[in-house]
Amino acid sequence: MSAGLPLRAWQREAFEQYVRTQPADFLTVATPGAGKTTFALTIAADLLHRRIVERVVVVTPTEHLKTQWAQAAARSGIALEPSLNGALGARFDGYCVTYAGLATNPVGHRVRIERSRTFVILDEVHHAGDALSWGEAVLEACEPAIRRLSLTGTPFRSDDNPIPFVTYAPVGDGSISSVADYAYGYGEALKEGVVRPVLFMAYSGEMQWRTSAGDEVSARLGEPLTRDQTAQALRTALDPTGSWVPAVLEAAHKRLIEVRRDIHDAGGLVIASDQTSARAYASVLKELTGQAPTLVLSDETGSSARIAEFAAGNDPWMVAVRMVSEGVDVPRLAVGVYATTIATPLFFAQAVGRFVRARRRGETASVFLPSVPGLLKLAADLEAERDHVIGRPVHDEGDLFAAEEALIARANASEGASDELGNQYAAIGSEASFDRVVYDGDEFSPIDYEMVAGDSDELDFLGIPGLLERDQVAELLRGARNRKRAEAPARAEADVEYERRAELRRQLNSLVAAWHHRTGTPHGVTHNRLRQECGGPPAAQATTAQLQHRIDVLRDWALRASG
Numbered sequence: 001m002s003a004g005l006p007l008r009a010w011q012r013e014a015f016e017q018y019v020r021t022q023p024a025d026f027l028t029v030a031t032p033g034a035g036k037t038t039f040a041l042t043i044a045a046d047l048l049h050r051r052i053v054e055r056v057v058v059v060t061p062t063e064h065l066k067t068q069w070a071q072a073a074a075r076s077g078i079a080l081e082p083s084l085n086g087a088l089g090a091r092f093d094g095y096c097v098t099y100a101g102l103a104t105n106p107v108g109h110r111v112r113i114e115r116s117r118t119f120v121i122l123d124e125v126h127h128a129g130d131a132l133s134w135g136e137a138v139l140e141a142c143e144p145a146i147r148r149l150s151l152t153g154t155p156f157r158s159d160d161n162p163i164p165f166v167t168y169a170p171v172g173d174g175s176i177s178s179v180a181d182y183a184y185g186y187g188e189a190l191k192e193g194v195v196r197p198v199l200f201m202a203y204s205g206e207m208q209w210r211t212s213a214g215d216e217v218s219a220r221l222g223e224p225l226t227r228d229q230t231a232q233a234l235r236t237a238l239d240p241t242g243s244w245v246p247a248v249l250e251a252a253h254k255r256l257i258e259v260r261r262d263i264h265d266a267g268g269l270v271i272a273s274d275q276t277s278a279r280a281y282a283s284v285l286k287e288l289t290g291q292a293p294t295l296v297l298s299d300e301t302g303s304s305a306r307i308a309e310f311a312a313g314n315d316p317w318m319v320a321v322r323m324v325s326e327g328v329d330v331p332r333l334a335v336g337v338y339a340t341t342i343a344t345p346l347f348f349a350q351a352v353g354r355f356v357r358a359r360r361r362g363e364t365a366s367v368f369l370p371s372v373p374g375l376l377k378l379a380a381d382l383e384a385e386r387d388h389v390i391g392r393p394v395h396d397e398g399d400l401f402a403a404e405e406a407l408i409a410r411a412n413a414s415e416g417a418s419d420e421l422g423n424q425y426a427a428i429g430s431e432a433s434f435d436r437v438v439y440d441g442d443e444f445s446p447i448d449y450e451m452v453a454g455d456s457d458e459l460d461f462l463g464i465p466g467l468l469e470r471d472q473v474a475e476l477l478r479g480a481r482n483r484k485r486a487e488a489p490a491r492a493e494a495d496v497e498y499e500r501r502a503e504l505r506r507q508l509n510s511l512v513a514a515w516h517h518r519t520g521t522p523h524g525v526t527h528n529r530l531r532q533e534c535g536g537p538p539a540a541q542a543t544t545a546q547l548q549h550r551i552d553v554l555r556d557w558a559l560r561a562s563g
Contacts, residue, residue, distance in 0.1 A: 064307055080093065106138075195358050270318070285317050335365070338368065338375070
C-alpha cells in the first residue's frame with residue numbers, strides 16, 4: 001500500500017480484505033461519518049501506485065460533492081478534475097461526475113472509461129437506483145471499468161429499482177436483498193467512538209387547523225390520530241406562522257449556545273420542507289439570534305459555495321431544504337432541527353448523518369424533532385442496519401418503505417405540493433411543549449429527563465465534551481426513570497429530596513457560570529476539577545451532601561481569588 005492518510009480499524013480491515021480478494025466489484029456499507037471517502041481514496045491510491053489502474057472516476061449524487069471529493073483526493077496525492085469540460089488534462093488522474101451528468105451522456109463516459117484501465121468509485125450508490133434511466137446509464141458507462149467500488153451509508157431503498165453492480169441474494173419471502181462485501185454499522189461505530197451518539201429532543205403541543213369542509217380540528221401532536229390527521233397536525237406544527245417552530249428553534253439555539261461555550265465553532269442546521277418554509281425559518285432565527293443564518297436552497301447558484309463557507313466558518317446556524325441531507329461534510333454540526341414532513345428511513349438516516357461526525361470524546365449531538373410516531377420510531381431504530389430489498393410486499397400505502405420518491409413528492413417535494421395540500425386544510429395555530437427524549441434506542445419522559453438535572457435550564461451539560469461518555473448518559477437517564485418508579489410509594493418524601501437536589505444543582509451551575517465569566521474557564525473543565533477535588537459522580541448523580549461540598553469549594557476558590 002502506498003503511503004496515505006492514517007486509517008481507522010474498520011478502514012484498514014476493509015482495505016486488507018479488498019487487497020486480499022482483488023474483486024472487480026466491492027460494496028462497502030459504512031455509517032455516515034465513518035470515513036468512506038478516506039477508505040475509497042486509499043484503495044484508489046494503492047491501485048494507481050501498483051499500476052493496476054491508470055484512471056479514477058468518481059460518481060457522486062450532487063455537484064457539491066464533486067468538489068468535496070476532488071479536494072479530499074488532492075490530500076491523498078490524487079488529482080481529480082471536478083468540472084470536466086472536454087478532454088481531461090494531462091495533470092489529472094481522473095475526474096468527478098454526478099449521476100445526472102453521467103445519465104446525460106453515458107456513451108461518452110463509457111468511451112473515456114474504455115480508453116484507460118479505470119477504477120470507478122460510485123459514491124452513495126443507492127442513487128443509481130433513483131430512476132431506471134440512471135441505473136441503465138451507470139451500467140452503460142461503468143461496465144468497461146476494470147474495478148468498481150460502491151459506497152453507501154444507507155443501502156436500503158424503498159423501491160424495486162436494482163442498484164447496478166450490487167449483488168442480491170434471496171431472502172426467503174420471495175424477495176431479494178443486497179449483500180455488502182464489508183459493512184460497518186452505526187452501532188459498531190458508536191462503540192468504537194468513531195461517531196457521536198444522538199440525543200433526540202421530541203416536542204409535542206396543541207395544534208389547530210381547519211379542514212377543507214370548514215371544520216376546525218384541535219389535536220395534540222403525536223397522540224393517536226388517523227394518518228391524514230397526523231400529517232395535518234405535523235404540517236401545522238411546521239407552519240412558520242405558528243408558535244411551535246419559534247419555540248423549538250429557541251430551545252435548539254439555547255442548546256447550541258451551551259455547546260459553543262466549549263466547542264466554539266459548533267454549528268446548527270435546520271432541515272426544512274421547502275424553500276418557502278426555509279426562508280421563513282431563517283427569518284425566525286435572525287430575529288431570535290440577531291444574526292442571519294446561512295440559507296441554502298438547492299436550485300440557487302452558489303449553494304455549494306455557501307455550504308463550504310459555512311463548514312469552514314464560525315457562524316452558528318444554517319437553514320437548508322434537501323441539499324445538506326446527504327454526503328455534505330460539515331463536522332462542526334452539533335445541533336439539528338428536523339423541520340420537514342419527509343419521514344422515510346432513507347431521508348431520516350441521511351439527515352441525522354450530518355450530525356454524527358465525532359471530533360472529540362464525550363460529545364453528544366442533539367436533534368430536535370416533532371413528536372410523531374413515525375419519526376420517533378426512526379430515532380429509536382437509528383442503530384438498525386438495513387439492506388436494499390427488492391420484491392418486498394407493501395401492504396399499506398403509508399408504509400415507510402413504500403415508494404421513496406412518491407412519499408417525498410406527496411409530503412413536500414415542492415411548493416406546489418404544499419399548495420395542493422393547503423387546499424385540504426389550513427393551519428390556525430400551534431403551541432410547543434417538550435414531550436420526551438429518545439436516546440440509545442430508548443425513550444424517556446419529561447419527568448425522567450428532568451430528574452437528571454432538576455430543571456430544563458440545567459440539562460444542557462449532557463453531551464458537552466469531556467463530561468459524560470455515551471454509556472454514562474444512558475445510565476443517567478435510565479437511572480432517573482428507575483428511581484422514579486421505585487420511589488412512587490413515597491412520592492411526597494422523594495419530591496422534597498428531589499427539589500433540594502435540584503436547588504443545589506441550580507446553585508452549583510450558577511456558580512460555575514459565574515466562575516466561567518470571571519476566569520474564562522469552560523464549564524466542563526470546572527465541573528471536572530470539582531469532581532477531582534471533592535470526589536463523587538457527575539453533578540446529575542451527586543447527593544445533596546456532595547453538591548453542597550462542591551458549592552462550598554467553589555465559593556472558597558472565589559474568595560481566595562478575590563484575595
